[in-house]
Amino acid sequence: MRFKRFILRIPLHLIVLAFTAVWLVPTLGLLVTSFRSPENIFGSGWWTVFADLFNVDQYTFKNYMQVISKQGLGRSFCNSLTISVPATLISTFMGAMVAFGFAWMKFAGRKILFLLVIGLMVVPLQMTFIPILPIYRWLGLSGTFPGIWLAHTGYGLPLTTYLLYAFISRVPTELLESASIDGASPIKIFYGIVIPLSVPALASVFIFQFLWVWNDFLVALIYLGATPKVVPVTLTLANLVTNQGQNWELLTAAAFVSMALPLVVFLSLQRHFVRGIVAGAIKG
Amino acid sequence: MLHTKRWIPWLFVGPALILILFFLTYPTLMTIVRSFYGKGTQIFASTLDFVGLANWEFVFNSPAMLAALRNNALWTVVFTLCTVTFGLLLAVLLDRVRYEKIVKSIIFIPAAISMVGASVIWKFVFAYRPVNLSQIGVLNALMVAFGREPVGWLIERPWVNNLALIVVGIWIWTGFCMVIFSAAYKNIPRDLIEAARTDGANEWHIFWGVILPLMTKTIAVVATTMIVQVLKIFDIVFVMTNGAYDTEVIANRMYKEMFNFFNYGRASAIAVVLLLLITPIMIFNIRRFTRQEAR
Numbered sequence: 056m057r058f059k060r061f062i063l064r065i066p067l068h069l070i071v072l073a074f075t076a077v078w079l080v081p082t083l084g085l086l087v088t089s090f091r092s093p094e095n096i097f098g099s100g101w102w103t104v105f106a107d108l109f110n111v112d113q114y115t116f117k118n119y120m121q122v123i124s125k126q127g128l129g130r131s132f133c134n135s136l137t138i139s140v141p142a143t144l145i146s147t148f149m150g151a152m153v154a155f156g157f158a159w160m161k162f163a164g165r166k167i168l169f170l171l172v173i174g175l176m177v178v179p180l181q182m183t184f185i186p187i188l189p190i191y192r193w194l195g196l197s198g199t200f201p202g203i204w205l206a207h208t209g210y211g212l213p214l215t216t217y218l219l220y221a222f223i224s225r226v227p228t229e230l231l232e233s234a235s236i237d238g239a240s241p242i243k244i245f246y247g248i249v250i251p252l253s254v255p256a257l258a259s260v261f262i263f264q265f266l267w268v269w270n271d272f273l274v275a276l277i278y279l280g281a282t283p284k285v286v287p288v289t290l291t292l293a294n295l296v297t298n299q300g301q302n303w304e305l306l307t308a309a310a311f312v313s314m315a316l317p318l319v320v321f322l323s324l325q326r327h328f329v330r331g332i333v334a335g336a337i338k339g
Numbered sequence: 340m341l342h343t344k345r346w347i348p349w350l351f352v353g354p355a356l357i358l359i360l361f362f363l364t365y366p367t368l369m370t371i372v373r374s375f376y377g378k379g380t381q382i383f384a385s386t387l388d389f390v391g392l393a394n395w396e397f398v399f400n401s402p403a404m405l406a407a408l409r410n411n412a413l414w415t416v417v418f419t420l421c422t423v424t425f426g427l428l429l430a431v432l433l434d435r436v437r438y439e440k441i442v443k444s445i446i447f448i449p450a451a452i453s454m455v456g457a458s459v460i461w462k463f464v465f466a467y468r469p470v471n472l473s474q475i476g477v478l479n480a481l482m483v484a485f486g487r488e489p490v491g492w493l494i495e496r497p498w499v500n501n502l503a504l505i506v507v508g509i510w511i512w513t514g515f516c517m518v519i520f521s522a523a524y525k526n527i528p529r530d531l532i533e534a535a536r537t538d539g540a541n542e543w544h545i546f547w548g549v550i551l552p553l554m555t556k557t558i559a560v561v562a563t564t565m566i567v568q569v570l571k572i573f574d575i576v577f578v579m580t581n582g583a584y585d586t587e588v589i590a591n592r593m594y595k596e597m598f599n600f601f602n603y604g605r606a607s608a609i610a611v612v613l614l615l616l617i618t619p620i621m622i623f624n625i626r627r628f629t630r631q632e633a634r
Binding site: 189313 | 343347356363366429435445450451452456460463464466473474475477510571594597606621629
């Protein structure tokens with residue numbers, strides 16, 4: 056009986072294994088290649104390193120040194136941090152404020168404004184660039200960090216509001232009302248009760264938004280593209296693809312540098328990330 | 340609801356609403372207006388020509404845009420079908436193996452990295468070298484190992500290269516679908532599935548008769564999310580081919596009109612096409628939300 060069950064389950068394992076291979080092999084190839092010298096890369100496929108995996112002579116850090124210093128990826132990495140951290144903090148915090156306002160306060164146009172926010176969540180960003188660019192140039196905001204912080208906040212707010220609304224609207228009514236009767240102001244209630252209770256949701260939204268901004272290419276391309284010294288890693292990497300198209304030792308190392316931080320964040324905080332996504336998609 | 344002075348709510352929602360109005364509402368309206376005016380990079384200028392529907396003529400009648408529309412249609416169908424099917428399949432299958440967690444993480448990893456990074460990863464998988472050289476891309480190495488000629492995956496038009504790009508998109512987004520389906524699947528009461536099993540239903544029937552009907556809502560949400568993503572697909576195409584060899588898509592063409600040809604009129608019209616395509620989903624989302632709130 057157990058043997059029969061085992062045989063019947065072989066196709067199941069094979070399908071799962073096939074998916075795993077397709078999802079793992081491309082990234083593995085990138086990782087291995089980024090540590091090989093150009094001669095080796097073009098001399099033999101990256102999979103040949105497994106024939107002699109522990110022969111350390113075949114690996115090199117040169118590619119990384121070169122992309123980080125000479126190709127300006129080190130600087131872009133810092134730019135990416137300078138862009139993502141404030142942009143994410145602002146949009147998460149403002150999202151919580153708006154969600155609280157919509158969930159717990161009465162005001163004229165509340166319903167229609169909230170539906171507007173929900174609707175705008177899916178507006179293609181392409182619809183916004185043409186009218187904003189001239190204003191940005193006029194205000195001197197294009198090619199600056201404050202300019203991109205604002206843009207990411209404006210674009211991100213509908214989603215952060217929506218995700219946090221799902222959570223904040225479920226804070227127990229008695230808790231807020233009794234505090235209100237005791238004379239706590241809405242601002243006090245927000246800082247003293249809602250924010251502390253929402254920490255798990257805020258963490259999920261922060262991680263979700265942080266990865267989104269870090270990985271963003273389009274918004275940076277439009278508002279920072281013309282100013283090389285402030286561009287994030289995604290842009291520098293894309294420029295490398297255009298200018299160094301066949302130099303795989305540089306491209307693979309640069310790609311890995313651009314992915315390193317999101318990978319660490321993802322692997323260490325996967326649960327929060329997943330919770331944010333699931334909350335937005337199923338519940339809401 | 341809290342009782343407050345009338346201006347207090349605006350303290351909370353006001354600043355964000357101003358940002359949303361400035362970054363989303365105002366430009367959306369202006370782009371629609373701009374789509375009826377001619378080339379150039381101005382928005383308000385007396386020198387701008389009113390061209391009526393000329394930009395729309397370009398959108399629906401030029402070979403460049405027709406190719407982009409066709410490719411977007413191909414993207415939408417193949418990408419959405421594959422991400423949703425694979426995501427659902429993995430959610431159900433992985434629930435039945437003991438190494439579920441690790442495989443889930445592996446499939447989900449691409450969701451954490453940038454599309455630019457993923458494009459570099461796959462450009463290397465697709466790497467092509469002439470027959471007399473050894474292949475350094477996995478895919479062509481496999482082709483050669485099976486006695487075939489290496490293929491120019493990103494060059495061979497129009498099916499091979501477009502499908503190759505779509506594969507990259509599927510690779511990125513399947514994990515996202517899987518995670519949401521998996522959460523929904525694990526919410527289905529186990530007794531329900533067990534009861535069907537004791538009644539003698541096989542796994543195939545259980546999937547179609549019990550699991551699928553209970554997950555239709557989630558499937559609708561995931562599918563619409565995928566459609567929203569795929570309609571405005573840009574990064575992958577921009578980085579891997581920039582639309583060469585008939586791989587153009589709507590968003591990439593819009594970028595070219597903006598920054599290569601300085602024709603904001605055409606670029607606006609192209610953006611409005613994206614908006615029109617997404618409008619039904621916008622309405623779907625709003626209706627879904629109002630229904631949830633009513634409950």
